[in-house]
Amino acid sequence: MAIYFFHLRDGETFEEDTVGVELEDVDSARTEAIVAAREMLAEQITLGAPIGNPIFEVCEGDHVVIFKLVFRDILHS
Template sequence: MPRYFFHQVRRGGLIEDLEGSELPDIDVARGEAIDGAREMMMSDAIHAGIDISSRRFEITDEQGAVVLSLSFTEAIALVE
């Protein structure tokens, strides 16, 4: 099963996902990114008044190639 890495891109730089997740395909990885972005936007950071809507996930494969980029604001509008 392929391993995907969900790196978080934000104004201050990149938060790397060093572990990754084994998932069956990129469609499942996309769903995980949508769920993760939505959860983070509902997190304590938002309740504290920190706007993280400009962040995005860059999903890479095991070779480090970006296979999908998903903005947090895009995750709000998407219907699964």
């Protein structure tokens, strides 16, 4: 198990995840990121708010980015 951080970047805006989530592996972190991104997109759409171009920068405990998830890439997957 490792701690994964899901930092959110949208243009010039950056929200740091200071808590993180304990997950089994990188595949679990990717699944968690996809689920969270879909929930966030659904909320934005429901509210009629602009989607922007949000990206999760996912890091392990050492805060090195291990992958990025562009929300728009999961809209049709």
